[in-house]
Amino acid sequence: MLALDVLDEKNALKIAEETCEYIDSIKIGYPLVLGTDLKIIEKIKNLTGKEVICDFKVADIPSTNEKIAELTLNYADGIICQGFVGKDSVSAILNIARKKNKKVIVVTEMSHPGATEYLKNVANDMADMAKNLKVDGIVAPSTRVERLKELKKIVGDLFIISPGVGAQGGDLKEVLNVLDENDYVIIGRAIYESENPKESAKNYKMQISTF
Numbered sequence: 001m002l003a004l005d006v007l008d009e010k011n012a013l014k015i016a017e018e019t020c021e022y023i024d025s026i027k028i029g030y031p032l033v034l035g036t037d038l039k040i041i042e043k044i045k046n047l048t049g050k051e052v053i054c055d056f057k058v059a060d061i062p063s064t065n066e067k068i069a070e071l072t073l074n075y076a077d078g079i080i081c082q083g084f085v086g087k088d089s090v091s092a093i094l095n096i097a098r099k100k101n102k103k104v105i106v107v108t109e110m111s112h113p114g115a116t117e118y119l120k121n122v123a124n125d126m127a128d129m130a131k132n133l134k135v136d137g138i139v140a141p142s143t144r145v146e147r148l149k150e151l152k153k154i155v156g157d158l159f160i161i162s163p164g165v166g167a168q169g170g171d172l173k174e175v176l177n178v179l180d181e182n183d184y185v186i187i188g189r190a191i192y193e194s195e196n197p198k199e200s201a202k203n204y205k206m207q208i209s210t211f
C-alpha cells in the first residue's frame with residue numbers, strides 16, 4: 001500500500017501512475033487532500049484503477065464522525081479512524097461505510113516512538129474492540145514487530161495495514177514473517193522521496209512477492 005503523502009496534484013498523479021503496476025492500494029491523508037481536495041481521489045482511481053483509502057484518523061464524537069465518513073466515502077474506498085474514541089464513535093463510521101459498501105480500518109498502535117507513551121497501553125483493547133465490531137482491518141506498527149504479532153493474534157481474520165517499513169526503520173522481512181497474504185505493508189517516503197519511485201516500488205514488490 002503506497003502512502004502518497006505528497007502535497008500537490010501533479011506530483012501525486014505522476015507518482016501514482018509510475019508506481020501503480022507494483023502496488024495494490026493507495027493511502028492518502030491530510031497532506032494530499034488539504035493540498036488539493038477530495039476530488040483527487042477520483043483522479044487517482046481513474047488513472048491507476050487502484051483502491052484509495054483515506055487516512056484521516058478520524059477521532060470525534062459519533063455525529064461528527066458520521067459526517068466525515070459520509071463525505072469521505074462518497075469518494076474513497078475506505079477510511080481510517082482512531083479506536084481510542086470508543087466504540088460508539090467507531091460504530092458511527094461503520095454504519096455509514098456498510099451502507100456504501102466501503103471499508104473501515106481502525107488505528108490501534110501507531111508506528112512512531114510517541115505511540116509507546118499512551119497508545120501502546122490500550123492498543124490491545126482497541127484491537128479487541130475492532131474485532132468485536134467486525135470492522136474490516138486495523139493499523140498496526142511495522143516498527144515494533146512483537147507488537148504487530150500480538151495485535152495480529154487478537155484480530156484474527158481482520159486484515160492489517162502496517163506502516164513503518166522504510167523511512168521509519170521497520171525491517172521488511174521481519175514484518176513479512178508476521179503478516180499474511182491478506183495484509184498490507186504501507187510504504188511512503190521510501191518510495192515517493194526516492195530518486196526513482198517506480199524502481200523503488202518495483203523493488204519492494206519483488207521482495208514481497210518472492211518472500
Ligand code: C5P
Nearest residue numbers: 003109110111139163167168187188189
Ligand atoms: O513515509 P512512511 O513510509 O513512514 O509513511 C507511513 C504512512 O503511514 C504515513 O502516511 C503515516 O501517516 C501513516 N501511519 C503511520 N503510523 C500509523 C498510522 C499511519 O506511519 N500508526
